[in-house]
């Protein structure tokens with residue numbers, strides 16, 4: 446066989462770790478690095494039991510017996526493990542003895558949260574696409590007769606001449622038709638997108654922040670935490686700027702409407718390994734976290750937040766997030782939200798693609 450077993454291990458989606466009989470990790474495959482958010486070399490400086498959340502004494506005990514030659518193996522689900530930065534997650538785990546010399550323990554892990562998230566993502570995406578198609582089709586259907594109504598009102602106005610007070614009515618028809626047309630155009634989204642250029646995402650963020658800081662009476666403090674090593678990616682700069690403005694403006698509005706003390710918006714950029722975006726796994730992606738310390742997203746709109754016309758504001762049109770999502774999707778990325786009282790984070794994920802493969 447010409448295939449190398451180690452290459453196979455590096456290519457699979459299951460995290461595989463090997464520990465020696467002192468429990469020290471001696472090998473971690475790429476999926477393990479991605480699952481735990483640590484490089485193999487860093488993993489090889491710790492003990493495998495340090496990855497198990499410490500309240501699960503029974504699991505730690507099983508590890509201790511696993512190095513004995515008569516160990517039968519162990520399979521369990523719902524094991525909590527601790528990854529980079531103290532984050533915990535649930536995994537399916539199996540242990541078996543590595544019987545070669547020197548002996549060791551082979552640990553396989555699959556993230557349950559990750560499987561759940563993939564399913565949720567798929568379902569949300571299907572629902573969102575269905576809602577978006579519905580809205581777009583409806584918008585098209587409204588747009589056509591609207592042109593006719595406006596044209597007829599204009600003709601009527603011309604026929605009646607200046608003197609008639611019916612003109613007041615035709616004026617209302619024309620104004621309202623224009624208002625509807627603007628709304629429908631926004632629902633349909635940008636018709637001709639701008640070309641993509643290779644740019645640094647921080648350049649776009651900085652542009653947006655300098656625009657925001659020019660808003661009169663702005664009380665919000667911006668905290669920046671950038672990863673300067675992020676590479677340039679293909680961006681529709683104007684559109685991406687719009688997406689960021691929509692998200693940041695929502696945060697500013699939430700902070701000011703709730704009179705939050707020390708209103709703060711944190712913007713953090715990082716590289717993420719192995720993220721799955723719209724069902725495709727990318728080796729590296731850029732994550733942009735926009736976090737505010739406001740009241741959080743109202744419970745009743747959390748599930749439909751990105752649908753057009755979903756708003757909790759009296760004067761809102763509910764289009765900001767829907768437009769932001771369309772823009773990010775054109776960059777093959779996603780927007781995720783995590784919101785609790787006092788901390789709302791919108792995460793824009795953008796894949797780093799090989800040059801020339803980015804955009805249709």
Ligand SMILES: Nc1ncnc2c1ncn2[C@@H]1O[C@H](COP(=O)(O)OP(=O)(O)O)[C@@H](O)[C@H]1O
Pocket residue numbers: 691695696697699737739740741742743746750755756757758760761762763764765766767789
């Ligand atoms: N950072 C945030 N904090 C609290 N609520 C938010 C935040 N961002 C968005 N929202 C909620 O999402 C809704 C939809 O936002 P959006 O699509 O921009 O429409 P609009 O701003 O017109 O309401 C908002 O009305 C608000 O309730």
Ligand SMILES: [Mg+2]
Pocket residue numbers: 691694695764765766
């Ligand atoms: Mg908005």
